[in-house]
Amino acid sequence: MKPRCLIVDDEPMAREVLKRYFEKLPVLNLVGECSNAIDAFVFLQSNKVDILFLDIRMPELLGTELLQSLKNPPKVIFTTAYKEYALDGFELDAVDYLLKPIRFDRFLRAVNKAMPGSVNPHLEISEPERKSGIDSIYLRIDRRQVRIILEDILYIESAKDYVKIFTADQMFLTRQTITGLEELLNENEFVRIHRSFIVPVKKIKSFTHELVEIHKKELPIGKFYLNHFLKIMDAAIS
Template sequence: MNRCLIIDDELPARQLIETYLEALPDFEVVKMFDNALDGFVYLQNNTVDLLFLDIQMPRMTGLELLKSLQKHPKVILTTAFREYAAEGFDLDVFDYLVKPISQERFLKAISKYLYFREITQQNVLDVSTFEDAYIFLKVNKEQKKVYLNEILYIEGLKDYIKVFTTQGRFVVYERLRYMEAKLPESKFVRLHKSYIVAIDKISAFSSELVKVQEYEIPVGRIYKQSFLNKISAGI
């Protein structure tokens, strides 16, 4: 069952999304809020799979909510303002629906979400066999086998990623969030909107910068606290 949370200050908007979800199997609305602050409190003690989030709300915007969370579920933004799309995707939102939201466009977002869940579930890794774990990545016209323990870090560039490994650098046609879902959380950390780093390859770090071999990688503001907590827990 996919647990869904709806945060929107407009009652008709909340009801519309709820109606769309009620028509789908394996989806349930566990809670709805008319403001982001109540949503923030709820997410501190509860987990959901999918968050439908408005942007323009009084007291606290949807984007401010995302920036305040150390880790957030998959997010579909629902807003009447197209101009926030770029900032939303910088915060790694899953999709961006512009009001009024048609059922066709809503179902397209759900289909995209379900496909993402399917491919990530098919690639769940057994961390106990991490030394032997590998992934096939499309490099040029062939699928290249890359061992996870050889990955140094991954840089995201819109629809492409650069995978830096002990065996060289590869350019792959894939999104960074796809890679984040496939990699074991105990071995890799997201420390910037554009970077994922192998924890055991970090040679030095501060609150602003991480060193991996000769590379220096910035720590993003919204990822800083979760990164420091994760690193400290492993020390």
């Protein structure tokens, strides 16, 4: 019988990422999704679940509090953007702890921990996980889920454990790594030019082998990223 799985997360984008991964794994049965822990508690009272993909930091009731309230909890894989919750998760006997944004290979490893041998840990994604049809992403900013229109982004800059997203009108600051945010973006529409910068291809006004100009702003191109950047630009120009 296919392992029955439930996603519990208040972030729409986080749920969408996990659902795309489930689509790649027909050996799993996604029986539902909940946007908060209270709805999940109700769902679990009348539905059997084998693996619970559970966010920790949610309004009203934390994921850890939900798990503590269950008499016979399923196997739990915690999903969160906050490293500091890892210890709490493992103290509650969680199978694994996935840090957002969740990579497909880590998702596979976590499922195999919960249900050993259920999936091939070396399975490759048959098509790009980053879809060009996505026109926005939701990011946690000041305790809110804020929708960022991808078309509005001028560039993205790393700031240690945070990322700055610049538009023509404002700057958004979110607790996120630039590599993690890169995973959510279509690689043909957004290109990493430096360890600290990601830029939208369509917004590039001019470039050299050292600099990119966007909206009267010059950004450096790192040597490590130059070849890939030129490959993307060749495809965009041709």
